Amino acid sequence: MGQRLRKLVSSLVVFGVVAAAAGWFLTKPEPWPASHWEGLGEADIANGALVFSAGGCVSCHAVPGAEGDAKLVLAGGLPLKSPFGTFHVPNISPDETAGIGGWTLAEFGDAMTRGVGKQGEHLYPSFPYGSYARLTAKDVNDLFGYIKTLPKSANVAPSHDLPFPFNIRLSLGGWKLLFFTDKPRVTVDTSDPKIARGQYLVEGPGHCGECHTPRNALGGFESGMWLAGAPNPEGEGRIPNITPGSKSIGAWSAGEIASYLETGFTPEFDSVGGSMVEVQKNMAKLPAADREAIAAYLKAIPAL
Amino acid sequence: MKLKTALFAIAFTGLAMGAVTAADEPQMVRQEMMKKVGGAMGALAGIAKGEKPYDAAVVTASLTTMSETAKAFPDQFPAGSETGMDTEASPKIWENMEDFKAKALKLGADADAVLAAMPADQAAVGAALGTIGPNCGGCHEVYRLKK
Incomplete structure (x- = not known):
């Protein structure tokens, strides 16, 4: 009986160690070579x-x-x-x-x-x-x-x-x-260099999805909701949907999106507000071609 | 039948009165004011971008609208108008009323300064927007909540 218990305990210990090792292996920090x-x-x-x-x-x-x-x-x-x-x-x-x-x-x-x-x-x-x-x-x-x-x-x-x-x-x-993934967030026609550049800017350095995509309880992006809008992480208000299905910007042309990023004014001459003010000031510093690429990408993603 | 008509009349009057009152509420007044400023901005931007020909009368009218509206704007935030009617006013307005007022008056002052110098062509209107435009985002950054 005592021997059995000892066996059980030791196999539990072994299991625990293996599980921990596997857990560590799966979750350890992974820098690039x-x-x-x-x-x-x-x-x-x-x-x-x-x-x-x-x-x-x-x-x-x-x-x-x-x-x-x-x-x-x-x-x-x-x-x-x-x-x-x-x-x-x-x-x-x-x-x-x-x-x-x-x-x-x-x-x-x-x-x-x-x-x-x-x-x-x-x-x-x-x-x-x-x-x-x-x-x-x-x-x-x-x-x-x-x-x-x-x-x-x-x-x-x-x-x-x-x-x-x-x-x-x-x-x-x-x-x-x-x-964590470095794969594309959505499938777009990357044979168009403009859209490909827009995808790089929006999904990469621009990190637009960090605010514009809703998150689950663990802080990961909800799947199939890319750029569909989300509660404001800083409190009241909402971060808008910026897909072609958006009630706020879905009707804007690509040119109007690019112009908003350059000037901070919507086609109706309402102005940029909230945290987007800082973002827009940064976007205004990019070459016009980059703002046009962002607009082309936002027009190409799935409408939500 | 008479009763029905009377009830209908009462209900209708109520609705109509409701509509009148709502338009007078500060939340609605200030939304309309912002739309006026946006309209004036749009008229100037049309000229700056070359979509509309330069028109001194339009420039003067737009700048005057901005100046007058901006100066009267902070008076539309009395206690009790913090919420309701889809207002996008941030609670921070009432926490920092002095700063909020200063920002609105600065837009008025910038519009006055531009008006005094009177932009004489398309390029000058564009430059004027560079002075005036940042007031919009600068205030909306802190004091407006998008619902």
């Missing part, structure tokens, strides 16, 4: 500045309320309230200790596209690496080069304020297993 970030050469700073605008980095990483050139100080500190707790945006200025000045391209790139931090830890998807995962290695290299040209800040942002179990970073491996 080092070769992914090699041989990229000198960063193209001008392109990096465009990726920086497309990515909307300042919207979260600038000091809250900063205007003009002060926005280029990526000191962090903005609190992001979410159903999972409050995230505090980190300092990503090129400061060697408080910022990312001491990071290598591979460390920066794996944070951007794999959600893996400098210490090899999982990052919280409040940092939209689930979108940035689509960035090309070249764009990441150029972006990193550009960020290094910006002013340093010694500001140390507070750490995240999250209740259990969301404060356990290991659990993020499970989140990634369920929801």
Whole structure:
């Protein structure tokens, strides 16, 4: 009897260890192999500045309320309230200790596209690496080069304020297993270079889906609801549907969408509002062809 | 039959009165005001983009509408008008009324300044919109909630 019990216990232990190992294997942080970030050469700073605008980095990483050139100080500190707790945006200025000045391209790139931090830890998807995962290695290299040209800040942002179990970073491996993907979000005609470019900008650096797509209880995107609109994560109001089936922009022509992104005015001369104001200012900095590509893509996705 | 007619008349009067009252409510007044500003913006943008010919009368009228409307706008937010009638006004208006007023007055002042210099051609109207336009988003960023 005693022997049986011991056998049972030891097989349970073995099972537990195997399950834990399997769990770890499935959910461990997975940076790119080092070769992914090699041989990229000198960063193209001008392109990096465009990726920086497309990515909307300042919207979260600038000091809250900063205007003009002060926005280029990526000191962090903005609190992001979410159903999972409050995230505090980190300092990503090129400061060697408080910022990312001491990071290598591979460390920066794996944070951007794999959600893996400098210490090899999982990052919280409040940092939209689930979108940035689509960035090309070249764009990441150029972006990193550009960020290094910006002013340093010694500001140390507070750490995240999250209740259990969301404060356990290991659990993020499970989140990634369920929801992390660098595959296209929808099928569009990518033989049209304009639509392909739009898909890259919207699904990748633009990270439009992070607000415009509804999420399930675990914070993953609801399937089949790409860009269909969602509750405002910051509180009251709604983030609109931006598919061709949208009541607000479905009737807009591609030209009108591009014009809205450039000027901030709708075809009826209502204006951009809320968090989209910052986004629109960034979109206005892109070449006209990029805004047209975004519009073409938004016209090509499934109507919801 | 008479009773029915009377009831109908009462109901109809009620409806009509309801409609009159609703249009007078601050929520509706300010929505109409914003539509006027949007209309003026559209008229100027049509000229700036070259879709409409330059017309000094239109420019003057549009800038005057913006100036007058913007200055009267913050008076349409009395206590009790925080909700209702699909208002998209954010509660932050009442929390920061001074800042809200300052933002509306700045739009008025910018429109006045442009009017004083009187944009004389398509390019000047475009430049004027560069001055005036950011007021719209700047205020809507904080003080408007999209439902």
